[in-house]
Amino acid sequence: MAKITYIEHDGTEHVVDVKPGLTVMEGARDNGIPGIEADCGGACACSTCHVYVAPEWAEKLPPKDDMEEDMLDFAYEPDPARSRLTCQIKVTEELDGLVVKMPERQI
Template structure:
């Protein structure tokens, strides 16, 4: 299982194993990581699983699809390059070591 590091806005780190096939959002939800609310349950219908992907990982992730781009417009302080919705990032073995940072709040 790939280890993913979730960093809260206050700097608290949570390193968890997330099974391949789940999303990064499901990994946060299943491990009670604060800062990712996931109000829509992963349907890409809100922006409450918004994170900033560590700069080292931005180019390693699949590109954003149009629906994700649209929903990021509703996120708190989105960053054009680093912002992603964790419900749209499927965990694969290649994501071993992924680091995501939570925004100050979710909208």
């Protein structure tokens, strides 16, 4: 299991264990974390699972593919360095300790 911290826009933290092989979005969904809507169910087609990755994690994640980059154009206040779609981050043991913060709203 990988321990992931989800931080709501108001600062409320949710620390949960997520099974490797799931996505960070599925971890939020399965644990009832508010703020990640995932309207498309993880198909990288809506940008409603947008988060800001903690600065210390930004370079540790696999790079964004072209589809994720394109969808982030539709996200609320994207940050070129830290914005990610949680449906595109596959959980591994190496992500133990990952911290993500939700934006003020999802578009």
